[in-house]
Amino acid sequence: MPDTYLPSILPCSSCQGHAQKLESCQPAGRLHKLWRVVCPCGCALNQWAVSEGSAIRLWNRFLGEEEKN
Numbered sequence: 878m879p880d881t882y883l884p885s886i887l888p889c890s891s892c893q894g895h896a897q898k899l900e901s902c903q904p905a906g907r908l909h910k911l912w913r914v915v916c917p918c919g920c921a922l923n924q925w926a927v928s929e930g931s932a933i934r935l936w937n938r939f940l941g942e943e944e945k946n
């Protein structure tokens with residue numbers, strides 16, 4: 878089921894850019910695509926999510942955790 882609502886993507890913590898893209902892949906044997914957020918500066922999570930929305934939430938959580946440190 879596609880996400881109808883996508884949360885906004887936080888700016889990259891490395892380059893402060895807003896040009897992140899959603900990248901998808903479909904590993905062999907999987908029924909659904911996997912998604913992650915990648916920044917043109919090369920910043921990306923190693924972790925893939927099962928939907929665009931959860932990929933964005935993962936990215937935002939990752940940045941939020943960085944800010945606390």
Ligand SMILES: [Zn+2]
Nearest residue numbers: 889892916918
């Ligand atoms: Zn960046």
